[in-house]
Each structure stands twice: as C-alpha cells, then as structure tokens.
Amino acid sequence: MSALPQPNPTSSSSQRARRQISDRTILHLFIWPTLILLILINIFPLFYSLYLSFTNYSVISNKPPEWVGFANFIRMLNSEEMWSYFALTGRYALLSVGLQTGIGFGLALLLREKFKASGFLTTLILIPMMLSPVVVGLFWKLIFNPAYGIFNYLIGFTNPAVAPDWLAQPDLALFAIVIVDVWMWTPFVMLLCLSGLSAIPDYLYEAAAIDRASSWFQFWRITLPQVAPLLLIAVLFRTIEAFKAFDVVMGLTGGGPGTATNTVAIEIYRQAFLGQFRTGRASALAYIVLIIIIAVSNLYIRQINRAREG
Amino acid sequence: MATIELQQVEKKFGEAYAVKPMNLTIHDGEFVVLLGPSGCGKTTTLRMISGLETVTDGRILFDGRDVTWLHPSDRDIAFVFQFFALYSHMTARQNIAFPLQAQGESRAVIEQRVNEVARMLRIEHILGQRPGALSGGDQQRVALARALVRRPAAFLMDEPLGALDADFRESMRAEIKQLHIAQHATTIYVTHDQIEAMAMGDRIVVMSDAVVQQIGTPAEVYHNPANLFVARFIGSPGMNLVRGRLADGVIHLPGGNAYPVPEAWLPALQQAVGREGEVIVGFRPEAADIVDDGPLAGRVYAEDLYGGYTMLHLELETDEIIHVRTNRQLILPIDSTARFALDPAMVRFFHPQTEAAIHQEARP
Ligand SMILES: Nc1ncnc2c1ncn2[C@@H]1O[C@H](COP(=O)(O)OP(=O)(O)OP(=O)(O)O)[C@@H](O)[C@H]1O
Numbered sequence: 001m002s003a004l005p006q007p008n009p010t011s012s013s014s015q016r017a018r019r020q021i022s023d024r025t026i027l028h029l030f031i032w033p034t035l036i037l038l039i040l041i042n043i044f045p046l047f048y049s050l051y052l053s054f055t056n057y058s059v060i061s062n063k064p065p066e067w068v069g070f071a072n073f074i075r076m077l078n079s080e081e082m083w084s085y086f087a088l089t090g091r092y093a094l095l096s097v098g099l100q101t102g103i104g105f106g107l108a109l110l111l112r113e114k115f116k117a118s119g120f121l122t123t124l125i126l127i128p129m130m131l132s133p134v135v136v137g138l139f140w141k142l143i144f145n146p147a148y149g150i151f152n153y154l155i156g157f158t159n160p161a162v163a164p165d166w167l168a169q170p171d172l173a174l175f176a177i178v179i180v181d182v183w184m185w186t187p188f189v190m191l192l193c194l195s196g197l198s199a200i201p202d203y204l205y206e207a208a209a210i211d212r213a214s215s216w217f218q219f220w221r222i223t224l225p226q227v228a229p230l231l232l233i234a235v236l237f238r239t240i241e242a243f244k245a246f247d248v249v250m251g252l253t254g255g256g257p258g259t260a261t262n263t264v265a266i267e268i269y270r271q272a273f274l275g276q277f278r279t280g281r282a283s284a285l286a287y288i289v290l291i292i293i294i295a296v297s298n299l300y301i302r303q304i305n306r307a308r309e310g
Numbered sequence: 311m312a313t314i315e316l317q318q319v320e321k322k323f324g325e326a327y328a329v330k331p332m333n334l335t336i337h338d339g340e341f342v343v344l345l346g347p348s349g350c351g352k353t354t355t356l357r358m359i360s361g362l363e364t365v366t367d368g369r370i371l372f373d374g375r376d377v378t379w380l381h382p383s384d385r386d387i388a389f390v391f392q393f394f395a396l397y398s399h400m401t402a403r404q405n406i407a408f409p410l411q412a413q414g415e416s417r418a419v420i421e422q423r424v425n426e427v428a429r430m431l432r433i434e435h436i437l438g439q440r441p442g443a444l445s446g447g448d449q450q451r452v453a454l455a456r457a458l459v460r461r462p463a464a465f466l467m468d469e470p471l472g473a474l475d476a477d478f479r480e481s482m483r484a485e486i487k488q489l490h491i492a493q494h495a496t497t498i499y500v501t502h503d504q505i506e507a508m509a510m511g512d513r514i515v516v517m518s519d520a521v522v523q524q525i526g527t528p529a530e531v532y533h534n535p536a537n538l539f540v541a542r543f544i545g546s547p548g549m550n551l552v553r554g555r556l557a558d559g560v561i562h563l564p565g566g567n568a569y570p571v572p573e574a575w576l577p578a579l580q581q582a583v584g585r586e587g588e589v590i591v592g593f594r595p596e597a598a599d600i601v602d603d604g605p606l607a608g609r610v611y612a613e614d615l616y617g618g619y620t621m622l623h624l625e626l627e628t629d630e631i632i633h634v635r636t637n638r639q640l641i642l643p644i645d646s647t648a649r650f651a652l653d654p655a656m657v658r659f660f661h662p663q664t665e666a667a668i669h670q671e672a673r674p
C-alpha cells in the first residue's frame with residue numbers, strides 16, 4: 001500500500017511523501033509496546049510462577065530454585081489451616097456476593113422507575129465503585145474506629161466504651177469486611193441489573209397485564225427470567241473477585257485479628273512476602289486458587305448459557 | 311361475551327388529540343373493525359378499551375358496567391398485539407399457558423385447554439419451540455392461541471396481520487374470521503387495510519385525524535360514504551369524485567359534459583347548494599359503463615386489463631381522471647374518446663365545502 005500513491009484530499013502530496021509511514025509500521029508501533037509489557041508483567045510471571053510452584057524457591061535465599069515435584073501442593077492441601085482459610089474465603093464470598101446481589105437487584109428495581117432526579121441518584125450510588133480500594137480501606141478504617149468512627153454511632157452505639165470494635169474483634173472483623181465490600185460493589189451489580197431491566201420491552205408487561213398476571217407473577221415469570229443472564233454475569237464477576245479478595249482486606253485488617261480475616265489471597269501474600277518468603281509455596285497456593293476460580297466460573301457460565309436459552 | 315359501549319371517550323397527549331370525543335356501541339358477538347390511515351387514533355382507541363391507556367374524558371361500559379378506570383386485568387379482555395408481544399424466554403406452550411397459570415388453573419386444566427386451542431389453530435407441532443425460532447405466521451398463531459385460551463369476554467386485535475406477508479395475510483384473515491364465527495366472541499379489530507376491513511367486519515368504524523368519520527356495515531360505508539374522506543378511502547381505487555356545477559337541473563362537469571340530475575335528487579341538491587351552485591358528484595367505477603351512445607365522454611388515458619374486467623382511466627379534462635370499470639371485452643385505443651353512462655341509483659352527491667354527503671331525503 002505504501003508504494004502506491006493514493007489520493008488523499010486532506011494532506012498535500014509533498015508532505016505525504018516525506019511523512020509516509022506504512023500501515024504495517026504503524027501496526028507494529030502500536031502493538032509491540034503493549035505486547036512486551038503484557039509478556040513481561042503477565043505472561044512471563046504466569047509461567048515462571050507455575051515453574052516455581054514445583055520448587056522450594058525463596059526470593060530471599062541465595063539458592064537457585066530446586067525441583068520438589070508436587071510437595072508444595074500436597075503440603076498445602078494437607079494443611080488444616082489452609083482449609084480453614086478456604087472455608088473463610090468461601091463464607092466471605094457467599095455473604096458478600098449474596099448481599100450485593102440482593103441489594104443491587106433491589107436498588108435496580110427501584111431505580112428502574114423513572115422519577116425526579118433518578119438519573120442523578122443513580123450516578124451518586126455508583127461513586128463507591130469508582131474509588132480506589134486502598135482509599136476505601138483507609139477511610140472505612142476511620143469509619144469503623146470505635147472511639148470516633150461514625151459507623152457505631154449510626155447503628156446506635158453512642159457510648160464508645162461499650163461499642164463494638166469491628167476490626168479488632170475476631171467474630172466481627174469478617175462482617176466488617178463484608179460490609180465494606182457490599183458498600184463498594186453493590187453499585188456494580190445494580191448497574192448490570194439496571195441495564196438488564198431496561199432491556200425488557202414494555203409490551204411484555206402489557207401482555208402480562210392483559211393476561212391477568214399479578215405483579216408478583218410478572219416478577220417471577222417475566223422480570224427475573226429476562227434479567228437472569230445479566231444478573232448471573234454480575235454474580236460471576238463478583239464471585240471471582242471475592243475469591244481474590246485482597247486489597248480492601250489488606251487495607252482494613254491485613255488478615256487479622258489473628259487469622260480472623262485471613263482470606264486465601266492474604267495467605268498467598270503472607271507466604272510470599274512475610275517471614276520466610278516462601279515463593280514456591282505461595283506460587284502453588286496461587287495456582288490452587290486459580291483452579292478453583294476456573295472451576296466455579298465454568299459452573300456459572302454453564303448456568304448463564306442455560307438462562308440465555310431458557 | 312360482552313357489549314362494549316364508548317360514551318364521549320377522548321384521549322389527549324399533551325394538547326394534541328389522539329382521539330376526539332367518540333361514541334360507539336359494539337353488540338355482543340359483533341366483529342367491529344376500526345379502519346383508518348396511520349396515526350388516526352385506532353391503536354389509542356383500542357388501548358383505551360383494553361385499559362392499557364387511560365381515557366382523558368368519557369366513559370367505557372362493558373355490559374353496562376363502568377370499567378373506565380379498571381385495570382386491564384379486571385376487564386376480562388384479550389389483546390393481540392401487532393408485533394405479537396410473545397414472552398421470548400418461554401416456549402410456545404408456556405406462552406399459551408401463561409394466562410391460565412396466572413389465574414392459578416390446575417395443571418390438568420391448563421394441559422387440556424392449551425392442547426385444545428393448539429389443535430384449533432393447528433400449531434401442535436410447534437408447541438415446544440420458542441418464539442424466536444418461529445415464522446411470523448406461527449408467532450401470530452401462538453399469540454392468537456394465548457388470547458383464545460382464556461375464553462375472554464372480548465377480543466381486541468391491533469393489526470394482528472400487519473407484520474405478515476401479503477399471501478399469508480389472506481389465509482390468516484380467513485382463519486381469524488372462522489374463529490370468530492366459531493367462538494362468536496365480541497371482537498374489535500384494528501387495521502389500516504380497507505380490503506381487510508371490508509372482508510372481515512360486521513361493521514366498520516372509519517377514522518381519520520382522531521375523528522370517527524362513519525360507522526356502518528361494509529356495504530353502507532362502500533355505497534353510502536358519509537363524506538369525501540370515506541368515499542376516497544374505501545375501495546381501490548376509491549370513489550370517483552368530480553367537481554361540477556348545478557344549474558337548471560343539470561350538473562356541468564369538466565370536459566364539457568352535462569349530467570342531467572335524476573328527478574328524485576333535485577330537491578335535495580337544490581336545498582343543499584342552492585338553485586345554482588357547486589356540487590361534487592361521486593360514483594364508484596362500477597357505477598359507470600362504457601356505452602356507445604353514453605351521455606358523458608372522456609379521453610382514454612390508460613387501460614388496465616384484469617382478465618375478468620377492465621379498468622379504464624378516462625381524462626375528462628386536464629388532471630381530472632376518473633376510473634370506469636367495464637365487464638365488456640373491449641380495448642379502446644389510447645387517446646380515443648370513450649362515451650359512458652352512469653347508473654342513476656349509484657350516483658352520490660357531496661357538498662363541496664362541508665365535504666359531507668347530501669342525502670336524498672332530509673334525515674331526522
Ligand atoms: N404515548 C403517546 N404519546 C404521545 N403521542 C402519542 C402516543 N401514542 C400515540 N400518540 C399519537 O396519537 C396519534 C394516534 O396514534 P395511534 O397509535 O392511535 O394511531 P394509529 O391509528 O394506531 O396509527 P398506526 O396505523 O400507525 O398504528 C398519533 O399522532 C400518535 O403520534
């Protein structure tokens with residue numbers, strides 16, 4: 001293409017001759033920087049960590065990685081502690097995704113009715129989702145503070161002496177994190193549901209009214225099946241995120257008190273960057289989490305496809 | 311089954327009228343067609359009757375019971391939408407069963423009733439499929455089945471055949487008519503196709519610009535249109551309408567033609583437009599015939615041969631073209647002069663200003 005003089009009404013011919021860069025060159029210029037970054041930051045670590053997960057490597061020891069086969073995996077899967085972290089993460093995911101789905105869908109149903117300032121209100125509700133998780137962690141720490149935080153005050157504990165310390169009590173810390181996650185990510189579920197709801201044509205409800213269906217019947221037989229595909233996508237995204245829960249947890253409790261909020265993602269971090277810096281074990285754990293996420297996602301996706309077809 | 315009555319029913323969207331105050335009584339078991347060009351307010355009227363749209367003013371009665379402010383589900387009517395409005399996530403069977411399930415009918419009853427209407431509409435073989443996989447005709451059959459299955463007091467249909475191919479419309483038209491005869495249910499049917507209206511309606515309500523122009527049987531609106539709009543709108547081609555001037559008992563028509571007014575009409579015409587005045591003469595193409603010694607003449611402009619009959623386009627004068635339908639096997643050369651006569655029983659007269667029909671005897 002570069003060899004052929006092409007008529008170009010927007011630039012003069014002399015300029016074109018000097019400046020001409022072939023499409024192919026442009027293509028390379030755009031693709032390679034991205035591709036190199038991607039390979040360095042994503043692809044290489046992905047495969048290198050897979051290799052490391054079969055070694056006893058530690059980044060702070062000066063020894064080269066030594067092949068240990070499945071030892072790391074076996075160790076992890078046989079560790080009672082590790083199972084408790086998985087159970088904890090599962091509980092967290094269930095609570096957090098369940099609440100987000102329920103509240104998000106509810107809000108979407110409310111905001112679907114057009115009223116004065118409903119657009120403004122929708123934008124307002126979306127704000128938490130746009131904040132950085134680190135910022136969210138930091139200021140919820142202040143909100144939960146038993147001495148001067150506003151959270152206890154709002155739920156009725158006006159005396160700091162008897163008020164719960166959400167982040168320091170083992171039985172409450174997980175709920176505190178769930179509350180923050182729900183606060184932050186419910187808008188996301190709501191947004192997807194809202195777009196699903198607005199795609200349901202009015203005439204279906206008109207036909208249903210003619211067919212003498214009650215509002216309840218319409219909800220179960222029309223609204224729910226029609227939004228189901230999008231609702232399930234929202235649930236899928238949130239479940240994957242919940243299994244990877246790290247940033248907000250780190251910001252709020254760092255996994256504590258003790259191991260009360262030690263999700264698997266935090267545990268990976270602890271293995272990799274605290275104490276012994278067990279890089280090999282951390283990599284193995286990360287791969288176990290990856291496999292679980294892939295398995296769960298596949299279950300969901302099958303469900304979504306079924307909802308699409310009916 | 312129900313009698314439906316509209317009393318001074320009107321609908322405004324903002325300041326604009328979609329339907330101007332309208333009176334209409336539909337008898338039990340009657341098939342009434344709302345006919346009119348696009349945007350004249352047919353759908354709005356139907357939606358007000360169904361309760362999907364509120365009225366701005368007026369009353370709607372079902373069997374004498376005021377339903378003006380009742381919810382659609384409390385009116386016991388079925389509505390067939392132009393674009394089917396099937397539930398896309400359900401199979402045909404589930405779609406048809408929906409109204410019965412909504413009423414909490416038992417499984418056995420639902421099964422039996424669905425099968426019954428499916429047999430009636432010959433859609434048993436597609437019950438397991440979803441609307442997306444069905445042809446337009448089959449979708450409309452499913453929509454009809456969903457309306458029929460509940461045995462409502464009245465059927466409201468908004469251009470149910472509008473989205474179908476021309477071939478198909480004709481057979482579906484016959485099917486719907488057949489269903490009506492079998493069920494004998496009060497039906498209001500909206501269309502902008504006058505042939506459909508003529509073929510199906512017991513009575514036709516002709517609407518234009520939010521106003522009811524005429525209510526009558528197909529024969530009435532065809533032979534005795536109430537005004538120029540109905541005269542033009544019904545029939546294809548519509549009624550020939552020729553401007554003339556009444557003087558001394560003769561109407562002078564374009565092209566130097568003189569039409570002696572039939573005795574019986576003269577008093578009414580003179581009362582309407584004066585001893586001398588403008589009048590519009592209307593006649594259907596079949597009210598004229600080509601005869602060698604006919605009193606009227608026009609230049610042959612074009613000829614359409616339909617086999618069984620011939621439609622002649624005659625130009626009386628520049629831009630004054632009329633249609634004459636003749637059963638005689640003749641082919642006249644273009645530009646030759648054709649002479650024709652009018653059947654006095656089939657000639658109609660209209661007032662040029664009010665555009666209303668002039669009646670032979672003064673009506674009460
Ligand atoms: N929801 C609405 N808001 C505002 N104007 C409307 C609304 N619905 C209908 N109209 C107007 O009312 C008039 C009558 O509309 P209607 O749909 O009843 O016409 P119609 O006879 O059914 O026409 P068509 O043959 O195109 O379906 C139109 O001018 C239309 O623009």
Ligand SMILES: [Mg+2]
Pocket residue numbers: 352353354468
């Ligand atoms: Mg319409």
